[in-house]
Amino acid sequence: MNVSQPSPQGTGETGATSEFLVEARGIVKRFGDFTANDHVDLAIRPGEIHALLGENGAGKSTLVKMIYGSLQPTEGRFFWHGEPVTIADPGTARRLGIGMVFQHFSLFEALSVTENIALALTGDHDMKALGERIARVSRDYGLPLEPRATVADLSVGERQRIEIVRCLLQEPRLLIMDEPTAVLTPQEADQLFLTLERLASEGCAVLYISHRLEEVKRLCHASTILRHGKVVARVDPSLETAASLARLMVGAEIHSIRPKQPRTGGPTRLYCDNLDLAANGPFAVALAAVTLEVRAGEILAIAGVAGNGQSELFDALSGERRVDRPGAVVIEGTPCGHLGVTARRALGAAFVPEERLGHGAVPAFRLSENVILTRDTLVSDAMRRIAGFLDFRRAGKTAARVAQTFDVRKGKPDPEARSLSGGNLQKFVVGRELDRKPLVLVVNQPTWGVDAGAAALIRQALVDLAGEGAGVLMISQDLDEIFEIAHRIAVISRGHLSPGYDAHVMSLEKIGLLMGGAHGGPAHVDEAVKLREHDGHAP
Amino acid sequence: MNFDLHALEAVLLTIVTASTPLLLAGLGELVTERAGVLNLGVEGMMVMGAVAGFAVALTTGSPELGIIAAALAGAALAVPFGVLTLNLVANQVATGLALTLLGLGLSGLIGERFVGQPGVRLPHLHIPGLSDIPFFGPLIFGQDLLVYLSLALAAVVSHVVFRTRLGLVLRAVGDNHASAHALGYSVIGVRWGAVLFGGALSGLGGGYLSLAYTPQWVENMTAGRGWIALALVVFSSWLPGRLVAGAYLFGAVTILGFFVQGLGIGVPSQLLSSLPYVVTIVALVVISRRRGAARADTPACLGQSFVPDR
Numbered sequence: 001m002n003v004s005q006p007s008p009q010g011t012g013e014t015g016a017t018s019e020f021l022v023e024a025r026g027i028v029k030r031f032g033d034f035t036a037n038d039h040v041d042l043a044i045r046p047g048e049i050h051a052l053l054g055e056n057g058a059g060k061s062t063l064v065k066m067i068y069g070s071l072q073p074t075e076g077r078f079f080w081h082g083e084p085v086t087i088a089d090p091g092t093a094r095r096l097g098i099g100m101v102f103q104h105f106s107l108f109e110a111l112s113v114t115e116n117i118a119l120a121l122t123g124d125h126d127m128k129a130l131g132e133r134i135a136r137v138s139r140d141y142g143l144p145l146e147p148r149a150t151v152a153d154l155s156v157g158e159r160q161r162i163e164i165v166r167c168l169l170q171e172p173r174l175l176i177m178d179e180p181t182a183v184l185t186p187q188e189a190d191q192l193f194l195t196l197e198r199l200a201s202e203g204c205a206v207l208y209i210s211h212r213l214e215e216v217k218r219l220c221h222a223s224t225i226l227r228h229g230k231v232v233a234r235v236d237p238s239l240e241t242a243a244s245l246a247r248l249m250v251g252a253e254i255h256s257i258r259p260k261q262p263r264t265g266g267p268t269r270l271y272c273d274n275l276d277l278a279a280n281g282p283f284a285v286a287l288a289a290v291t292l293e294v295r296a297g298e299i300l301a302i303a304g305v306a307g308n309g310q311s312e313l314f315d316a317l318s319g320e321r322r323v324d325r326p327g328a329v330v331i332e333g334t335p336c337g338h339l340g341v342t343a344r345r346a347l348g349a350a351f352v353p354e355e356r357l358g359h360g361a362v363p364a365f366r367l368s369e370n371v372i373l374t375r376d377t378l379v380s381d382a383m384r385r386i387a388g389f390l391d392f393r394r395a396g397k398t399a400a401r402v403a404q405t406f407d408v409r410k411g412k413p414d415p416e417a418r419s420l421s422g423g424n425l426q427k428f429v430v431g432r433e434l435d436r437k438p439l440v441l442v443v444n445q446p447t448w449g450v451d452a453g454a455a456a457l458i459r460q461a462l463v464d465l466a467g468e469g470a471g472v473l474m475i476s477q478d479l480d481e482i483f484e485i486a487h488r489i490a491v492i493s494r495g496h497l498s499p500g501y502d503a504h505v506m507s508l509e510k511i512g513l514l515m516g517g518a519h520g521g522p523a524h525v526d527e528a529v530k531l532r533e534h535d536g537h538a539p
Numbered sequence: 540m541n542f543d544l545h546a547l548e549a550v551l552l553t554i555v556t557a558s559t560p561l562l563l564a565g566l567g568e569l570v571t572e573r574a575g576v577l578n579l580g581v582e583g584m585m586v587m588g589a590v591a592g593f594a595v596a597l598t599t600g601s602p603e604l605g606i607i608a609a610a611l612a613g614a615a616l617a618v619p620f621g622v623l624t625l626n627l628v629a630n631q632v633a634t635g636l637a638l639t640l641l642g643l644g645l646s647g648l649i650g651e652r653f654v655g656q657p658g659v660r661l662p663h664l665h666i667p668g669l670s671d672i673p674f675f676g677p678l679i680f681g682q683d684l685l686v687y688l689s690l691a692l693a694a695v696v697s698h699v700v701f702r703t704r705l706g707l708v709l710r711a712v713g714d715n716h717a718s719a720h721a722l723g724y725s726v727i728g729v730r731w732g733a734v735l736f737g738g739a740l741s742g743l744g745g746g747y748l749s750l751a752y753t754p755q756w757v758e759n760m761t762a763g764r765g766w767i768a769l770a771l772v773v774f775s776s777w778l779p780g781r782l783v784a785g786a787y788l789f790g791a792v793t794i795l796g797f798f799v800q801g802l803g804i805g806v807p808s809q810l811l812s813s814l815p816y817v818v819t820i821v822a823l824v825v826i827s828r829r830r831g832a833a834r835a836d837t838p839a840c841l842g843q844s845f846v847p848d849r
Contacts, residue, residue, distance in 0.1 A: 070721055091723030106718035108711050109839065119711050120722050124704050 020082070021046045021205045022067065022098075022174055027076035029062050036062040038229040039076070044174065044222075049196060049206040051216045051237055054226035055249050055451035060209050063226070064176050067207070068100045069093040094120070099167030100176040107159055109152040113145055117166045138165045141195050156306050157188045164195065175199060176207045181215060185305055186479070186512040193219050211452075212480070213242035227251055246452055266296025269440045269471025270317070270349070271330040275337075277316050277323060285309040287316060290497045292490060294440065294471035299462060300500055301486030302475045303511050309495040310475045311354065314444045317473070318351040319344045331440055345374065350438035352430055354445040354475075356422070360429040363418035367403070367410075368395040370417050371432055398435060406431035407457060423450040430458050434465055441465060444475040459485050479508060491515055548674050550798060555678075555686055556752050558790030560585070560744040562689045564768035565775075565782050566696050567613075567740025573700060573777055574733035575713035575840035579635025580620055581741050582765025583642020584613040588742025590646040593749035593756045596659040602750050605659065606685065606743065609750070613742015614735050616642055621734045625727050628844045639765065647758045658754030661685065661747075685747050690783070692740070697779035709733065713838030716845040726845050741765065767816075774820060776836040789819040 020043045029037040037059045044050045054060045065071040067078065069087035077084050080096055087093050093100075107116050114131045121130075131147035138145040143161040151159060160180060167175055177196075181189040196206055196219065210216055216223065217237045225233040225248045233248045240248075270293070277287040287309050294300045304310060315321040317329060319341040326335035331347045341351070353359045361370045372395050396414060403410065406427040410420055417425060430446060446462065447455035463485050466472045475492075476482050482489055488500040491514035498514050564581050571578050578584075591612030596605025620638050623629040661683045664670065669680040700706035712719045712729045720726050744764070749756055767789060775781035792815035800808055 089723055090721055094723065102721070106715070106721045108714040108718060110714045110836070111707070111710060115707055115711075118704070119707060119719075119724075 020044060020079070021048075023079040023082075024063070024067065025077055025079065027063065027066060027078075028074045029059075029066060029071065030074045036229050037066075037073070040226070040229070040231055042224050042231070044205045044207060046173070046205050047200050047203045048222055049200050049208055049220045051220035051223035052207055052209045052226065053213075053216065053223055053245060053249055055453070058226040058249070059229040060226055061178065062229075064100070064178060064207065064209065067093070067174075068098060068176060094122075094170060097171070097173035098176065099170050099172035099174070100178070101160065101163040101167060101180055102178055107151050107162060109150075111151060112147070113149050113151065113154075113162055114147040116151060116162055117169060120166045121169060133169070134165060137168055141165070141168060141198070142191055143195060157184050160184065160188075160192075164192075168199075172204060174205045174207065176209075178209045179211065180208075181210060181212060185515040186508045187516060189215065213237075213245045214480075216245065217242065225249055250451070250453055266298075266469060266471075268293055268295050268330075269332060270294040270442070270473060272317070273328055273330070275313075275316055275323065275328045277312055277321060279312075280321070285312055285495045287312050287495045287497075290316075290495075292473070292497060292500060294473050296439075296469045296471055297466055298487040299466045299472040299474055299485055300488045300490065301482040301503075302473065302490050302492050302497070303479060303482055303515065304475075304477065304492035305515050306477055308492050308515075309497075310444060310492060312495070313492065313497070314351070314353060314442065314475060317442045318349075318353070348439035350374070350433035350436055350441050352433050352441070352443040352446065354448065356425050356429050357418060361417040361425060364416055366414045366416055367399040367408075367420075367428060368392060368414050370428075371395045371398045371402070374432060375436060398432075402428060402431040402435050405435070406461070407454075423454045426450050427454055427458060430461065434461055437468075438465075438470060440471050440473070442473045442475075446474060446476065447478065447481060455481070479511060544674055548678060550794060551678055552682075554787070554791045554794045555682060556747075556790075557793050558787045559686050559689050560747045560752065560764055561768050561771060561789060562693065562744075562783060562786040563685070563747060564741045564744035564765060565771045565786055566689070566692055566779065567737035567744070568768055568772045569775075569777055569779060569782055570696060570700070570709070570740075571733045571737030572772060572841055573713045573838055574709050574730045575716055575838050575843065575845075576624065576730050576734055576737075577631045577635065577842040578617070578620055578638070578734060578737055579632060579769065580616070580638025580642065580765075581737075581768050582761055582763065583639035584616045584738050584741035585642075585745030585748070585765045585768075586646045586759065586761045587616045587642045588613040588745030589749040589760055590650040590653070590745075590756060591742070592746030593653055593658055593754075594649065596750055597653065597656060600659060602659045602661040603684075605750050606661070606746055609742045609746025610739040611742065613740070613745065614738040616645075616742075617734050617738025620738075621731050624844065625730050625734065628846055631842050631844070643759055650756045650758060653756040654758065656756065658749060658756065660754040661751040683751050685743065685751060688743075693779045693783050700779065710838070713840055716840045716843070720845070720847050726847070730845075741768075744768065767819075771819070774824065777838065778836065785819055785822070788822055789815050792818045 022044050024040060024042040027037050027040040028035065040059070040063055042052075042063065052060050052063065062071060066073050067087065069090045069092050072088075078087055079085065085096065087096070108119070114127055114134060117134055118125050118127065118130055134145060134147045138161065143165055145158070145161055145165055151162065154162070180192060184192060193215070196208075200206060208216070208220055217240065220237050223235055223237045224231055225235065225245070227249060232251070235245075235248070237245060272290055272292045275287055275290040279286040285308060290313060292300065302310065302313070312321070316323060319336070319339055322340065323329065323337040326337045328337035330336065331344055331349050334347050336344050336347060357363050362373065365373070372390055399414060402408065408420070408424050408428045408431065410424065420428065426447070430443065433441060441462070443462070446458050450458065459481060462472055462474065474482070474486065483503060486503050489503050489506045489511065490500040491498045491511055493515055564585055568578065568581050588609035592605040592609030595608035596602045616638065620634055623634045624631045663681050663683050664687070666680050670676045672680070700709060708719070708724055708729060712724065712726050716726045745761055748760055748764070753760070771782055771785040771789065775785045796811040796814050799806065800811055
């Protein structure tokens with residue numbers, strides 16, 4: 001539990017230094033005045049799945065980037081099999097036997113699977129032979145891949161398989177995985193765990209970064225916990241609870257969310273009737289006959305693996321993309337499929353897009369200026385009629401109020417949006433919309449990349465908003481979040497939206513099936529669930 | 540009948556000479572853009588190649604040396620572009636435009652004393668027997684060296700880009716420079732190579748104008764061909780084979796326009812001179828539409844600067 005000396009999971013073996021596959025000793029990384037890693041020690045044995053835990057900005061990514069050679073430490077050394085090494089660049093790391101699966105994929109969309117993998121291998125390869133090898137290895141590890149497919153056409157789960165197979169072909173000694181399950185269905189994640197356990201049993205070490213503490217508990221043999229760039233604990237995660245791990249990461253108790261109020265059959269706030277939307281690019285998804293209803297007082301969550309039409313649905317609901325048929329989208333009883341964003345806001349709707357910087361907020365604008373962008377009521381009517389002057393004082397007050405309510409931490413009173421960290425900006429963008437007391441809130445990935453404390457704050461705000469009688473539509477890939485606060489859950493898959501099921505009749509299994517493309521309509525899915533239950537799978 | 544055949548042969552020969560400079564410059568720019576660099580300075584590099592080729596050929600008497608000088612001059616003008624955009628991360632569009640203005644001005648200055656001087660013409664190939672075959676002989680076996688070189692280069696570029704590891708890395712750098720860097724490839728190095736290759740071929744295209752197309756030096760003699768080459772690269776979806784078709788189509792319609800004018804048909808000359816642009820754009824748009832929207836050929840990082848984080 002407590003900070004111990006660098007002898008992870010102290011099993012008493014204190015013999016040769018080569019007991020560890022890789023060691024980091026006293027690693028310091030500074031970016032200007034900011035210390036991202038402060039004398040970090042980390043040691044991983046061969047065959048060990050080692051979790052690296054910490055909040056956003058705790059320095060996890062910085063540390064693994066140094067191990068992978070894409071960043072250089074300011075101080076400190078790395079040791080490989082006990083020998084000091086300088087990992088000057090990713091090429092050096094790969095030659096040592098370090099492979100990395102990135103959080104944001106490092107694939108080339110326009111190239112084929114084989115080409116993507118060939119780029120990561122040294123030397124010249126016969127493409128045909130390599131393709132056959134990829135097909136064989138990927139089948140062998142239960143990660144099937146079509147070597148000739150173009151990456152742009154593949155799902156996120158398939159893309160991750162490419163990254164993993166790419167690492168496997170290099171026969172790595174250490175595999176670094178940065179939040180690998182964030183984009184996977186539960187079934188895909190299970191398959192990944194099997195693969196990792198097999199790799200570990202073959203002697204490959206895995207450094208595993210994840211925010212999902214339950215899976216860390218299940219999978220990992222050891223863990224190192226970072227807070228503000230320092231190692232605060234080394235624990236065996238299987239002996240901890242998710243709550244105790246979270247406490248170590250945050251350094252304080254995370255307040256639990258007040259129970260959501262039961263869903264009441266209030267008036268319909270948002271209604272979508274057979275909404276069709278054509279794909280607007282080669283890699284976009286078309287929406288097909290999406291029907292949904294959000295009533296007052298409820299949170300409807302839309303689950304799904306990224307890239308299945310979530311952003312298209314958000315655009316259609318917010319009015320960024322309009323449809324010809326006004327009745328396709330109805331906000332507060334007003335058909336508005338043909339109306340733009342501002343007109344829909346005037347009906348009482350508010351929208352929080354997934355991408356906060358550049359979409360939810362203008363990076364170079366101050367917070368107060370960003371407040372003005374999503375509201376027109378900030379201008380007193382008489383003045384607006386004359387010349388459309390802006391009331392900056394009122395905007396400043398609103399920004400300050402939002403910052404205070406949502407605990408937005410900032411360096412100066414009214415900073416530019418881009419100077420805020422991701423989590424703080426997300427709190428601000430959500431808070432800005434909630435401050436308007438909307439009747440309908442459509443929010444895409446409300447807590448994406450936000451640490452546990454801030455996520456709890458945002459989820460609480462959504463629950464409270466619904467409690468006050470608004471209708472909330474939440475698009476999220478975080479199933480824990482969905483089960484925590486949603487009243488009803490629908491699943492989007494390749495542009496098709498399932499009906500909304502009551503949260504208490506939904507199971508991870510069922511969501512997984514719906515995500516994985518059980519497209520045959522709800523009856524089909526229920527049947528599939530029943531079949532699997534027959535086979536002895538608990539729902 | 541015999542006369543008509545001669546006329547047709549003359550027309551076809553001119554079409555080849557009108558198309559070759561576009562093909563050369565276009566191939567260079569295609570490689571540059573495949574690496575993710577948008578160099579709008581093609582016009583400037585071409586005109587530098589034209590003046591350097593002309594000057595060296597005139598002073599040494601050797602058109603072959605002129606060709607080499609043209610390529611070197613184009614590559615030399617690409618050097619400041621590379622330093623500014625790749626090493627100093629300047630905006631590629633602005634730098635490219637400035638490069639065109641620089642090339643036009645500099646070539647005018649250098650070429651001042653060559654205006655009006657008779658040039659040295661690049662000799663045509665002559666294979667006894669083969670080149671003397673009526674009609675086909677001069678067309679297939681009697682062109683100058685650069686015509687064959689340009690077509691061979693198109694084949695080589697196509698092979699290298701799509702069939703070799705070098706080409707794979709080139710496309711990777713243009714598709715996602717951050718990933719290419721993460722995999723350990725030198726993004727800046729690959730782009731430097733592509734920029735210099737693009738400059739050399741643009742220079743060659745310019746040199747062809749002053750050594751083969753019209754062997755003389757006139758200020759601003761590229762007359763917008765650099766911009767045509769740029770447009771051809773985009774409309775050909777960055778595919779060398781289609782670039783050849785586009786360049787020859789453009790050349791053909793240009794020459795046919797002259798021919799029609801010569802016949803005295805009552806079409807306004809402005810309309811005829813705009814025809815090649817319209818035809819080429821329409822044709823290439825139609826071709827690229829047919830391939831379906833599933834594959835986007837545009838290098839995803841085109842025009843974006845790369846700064847590795849350290």
